[in-house]
Amino acid sequence: MESSASLELAKHTLLIFGIILGIGTFSGLLARLARVPDVVVFLLVGMLIGPGMLGFVDIKADSTVNQLILIFGSSYILFDGGASIRLKVLKEVWITIVVIATIGVLITAAITGAAAYYFLGVPVIVALLLGATLASTDPATLVPVFKQVKIKERVAQTVMSESAFNDAMGAIVTFAVLGVAMGAGEFSAGDALIDLLKQASFGIVIGGVLGYLAALLIAHERYNFLAEFSPVVTLMAVIAAYMAADGLQASGFMAVFVFGIMLGNVDSLGFKRSEDESHQLEDYVMTTAFIMRMFIFILLGTQVDFGLMNQYLWAGVGIVVVFMLVARPVTVFLCALPDRRAKWSFKEMLFMCWTRETGVIPGALAGMLVGMKAPGAQIIASVTFIAILMTILIQATTTKWLAKKLDLLVEE
DSSP: OOOOHHHHHHHHHHHHHHHHHHHHHHHHHHHHHHTSOHHHHHHHHHHHHSTTTTOSOOOOTTSHHHHHHHHHHHHHHHHHHHHTOOHHHHHHHHHHHHHHHHHHHHHHHHHHHHHHHHHHOOOHHHHHHHHHHHSSOOHHHHHHHHHHSOBOHHHHHHHHHHHHHHHHHHHHHHHHHHHHHTTSOOOOHHHHHHHHHHHHHHHHHHHHHHHHHHHHHHHOTTTOTTGGGHHHHHHHHHHHHHHHHHHTTSOHHHHHHHHHHHHHTTTTTTOOOOHHHHHHHHHHHHHHHHHHHHHHHHHHHHTOOHHHHHHTHHHHHHHHHHIIIIIHHHHHHHHHTTOTTTTOOHHHHHHHHHOOOOOHHHHHHHHHHHHTTOTTHHHHHHHHHHHHHHIIIIIIHHHHHHHHHTTOBOOO
């Protein structure tokens, strides 16, 4: 009896998942032994087993399976990051977070766009589109790094919060520039600001409401009838928060991040959980987040187009060097230095200058531009992958070393 095409596809997908889980588990062990963030090893292993080299795994970037892993995985990692944020810390540094996640994105996009215009010789609008695509930091990369490398609390939480909140701004700027590039309209600062406020406020409200409801059902003294099902509640709520926000054209990533903040601060909301329940939920979230970043970064590595990268390699490297060593420092100092309330030290700002890894979100934006046949989309995709590789392989691996040199490392 012949198997149906759908059954064969299901078996093939299951085999690929098994390969990723098996190789990913050993990769995580290798990362621990080498004392480097596991996302670095996952990315390298993905490049090794992808179609460009060994060919064990070949899942297209625009496939349904890849998009599902990308959306849910990023959402759950972001929820995990939000759960580690403490409200008392946010109260101290919120001004820096807001400024760097909005104005900072524009500064980074402008400087990176200027570098792209100089190194690639492309039209100004294409250069600005590339700058906008790279301008937002990546929570799926940064959250795991700061989970493994214990940095001074307010610095780590500022960088993680920025990475969550600037996704909406990065997407808005990218598609605003795209509209001009494709002749669909002119950029309007007023419309962009209104769109940003809408995405941010709806995302915060949806994440806050669902987070409070989840905390009520698993930690309230009287209404905690779902306490023993708290891991399942987190899965349902992460999906609900993302889909609800996305349905209202708001930032789904912001919604799940705020949901994580609410659930991670149940004590501040007046609720209490037993130590056993807290440990059970923490262990579950930690394991699930590990699996999600394993899938995301191994698949991201398999999708690296070596031929495309090689075509624009040296110009791309030049752009990324400016991006890392000029755009980011200028952004941090212009946005953080005026915040007298936070009283940032030079060492703290210097560390924040170095932690702006690029990953899933810019990669997804670049993929969307290719799918929409945007002007210069292939060049943008090439430079984006170069930025992903350089920032993750260089910055993520040196995070702990730099933190130790700057006396920001919290020894466990």
